[in-house]
Amino acid sequence: MENRMRRLFVLLLIGVLALAVAVSRRAPTSQTTPRLDVAEALAAPLDGFERAFAPRPFTFPRDHGAHPTFQTEWWYYTGNLFAENGDRFGFQLTFFRRALSPEPPATGSAWHTNQIYFAHFALTDRERERFQAEERWARGAVGLAGADAPPYRVWLDDWRVEAIAEDADQVRLFATHADGTTLDLVAEAQKPLVLHGEAGWSPKDDAPGNASYYYSFTRMQAEGRIVRPDASAVAVRGTAWMDHEFSTSALGEDQVGWDWFSIQLDDGWELMYFQLRRADGTVDTVSGGTLIAPDGTTTMLARDDVQLEVEATWESPRTGALYPAAWRLRVPAQALDVRITPVLNDQELDVSVQYWEGAVDVRGTHGGTPVQGVGYVELTGYAQSMRGRF
Known part of the structure; x- marks a missing residue:
């Protein structure tokens, strides 16, 4: 969902305006570093930006690129990878764009811009x-960060996703950590892209225009290598998922965070589901998702179509946040009943704003037949409310 990224942009703004490039890394033994309170700076006015009031036509490959008349945009890649010896990896590579004003600055300097990337x-x-x-x-x-199409590419420094041809259905992903940990993959879509919501229009609240334009490649074949901190290279194969979303919106007045699920089953089906959580613990009525069949046809899911139960929790030793750590997810009309468990409990990003995002395993039944699969889950608003921070 688009909403999950606004929490990230305040520190981005501060760093860019100071002409700084900051990198923070957290391994399991690292200490939490001081951070700024982002709430006040994120309360940017929405006036003058384009809004998502209704469905719009998409034009590809152009719409894989940036939409600077909208305030917020992100390109999101996650995946589950396996080595021949059975070693298991999960990855997240995301790029976010935030417009500081509806119009670019009136200056001829190449350094001046109203767009920042994270x-x-x-x-x-x-x-x-x-x-x-x-x-x-x-x-x-000046080439520090951006997003273009065609040909499709999105980058920040040497982190990048770039089309092998012009479109986004076959791409190369590359990123490296300060300790040498490296992801180098080629990912190719195995299905047509999916337009979520109503033809790609995904409301996030009842307020007019508080919605996003949202689509995904829900099953990409991925192959390449991972380099560990000890410089050992591992050949890997697996599946990836790509989301692209853009909007000018924010959480509703009573919303504090969200839970987002992407699931890839071994019978060829995929599921995207998000729920927006209110302060009283209930789930907002605009929550929902998409079920994707092996032939690429889709079924839109409303909140009441999905039953989600938390079966375990995990407490972060850094933030004290209590996160869900196992779920049972059911879609009764589709005879889907699965349990979802994290690959590791500790997949909390302790960065500008703390949230949990990690690889998961999936097992259960679909249509009465046993299934298993992999996926990714994102959990926000558990370490602190997201309201007022984006």
């Missing part, structure tokens, strides 16, 4: 019980 690269290494994440930011000027 990125996260996180890697889960199951066998070594290691999760690490870094964040970077830069201004969208």
